[in-house]
Amino acid sequence: MQDLxxxxxxxxxxxxxxxxxGRLSHEEVAGREAARLTGEVSLDNNGGFVQMAFDVPQGADPSAHSGVVLTVYGNGATYDLRLRTTDLTRPWQSYRATFEAPAEWTEIRLPFTAFEANKTDAPFDAGALRRIGVLAYGAEMTADIAVSKIGFHE
Known part of the structure; x- marks a missing residue:
C-alpha cells in the first residue's frame, strides 16, 4: 500500500x-483528523456537484498498485470517486466509481477495474493518473463526507 x-x-x-x-475543512471527525467536504448540491442552473480533489503527488506510483483505498466517514449518502489522467483533455472527462459513506469510519477499496470511463474512449492508464476527486454529484443532496486516509492498494 502507498499512502498519500x-x-x-x-x-x-x-x-x-x-x-x-459547500466548503472543505480540515478537522477532527469522530476521533480522527480528516479532510471534510460539506455542502448542498443543487441541480439548478445546470449544476450538480461539490468536490474535494487533489493532484497526485510526484513520486507516487499508482501503476504499481491495483486501486485506490480511502477511509471515510459520511452521512450514508453515495459519493463518486473520480480519477483524471493526462490522457483526458476536457474537464468533463473522467473515470468514475461510486461508494457509500456510512456514519462510521469505513475503509473503501476500489480497484482500478471498477472505474468507468465517462465521456472518453481513452482506456484507463494508472501510470498517467494525475488527479483524484471525491464528489457529491448528480442529485439534490446534503454532502457530508470526511476522508482520514487515501492511497493506493495492492
Missing part, C-alpha cells in the same frame, strides 16, 4: 454557472 498525503482543494459547479454551495 494530499493537498485537498474545494471545487463546485459554480465554475460552470451552477449554484451548489
Amino acid at each position: 498525503n494530499p493537498e485537498w482543494e474545494y471545487v463546485a459547479d459554480t465554475v460552470m454557472g451552477g449554484v451548489s454551495t
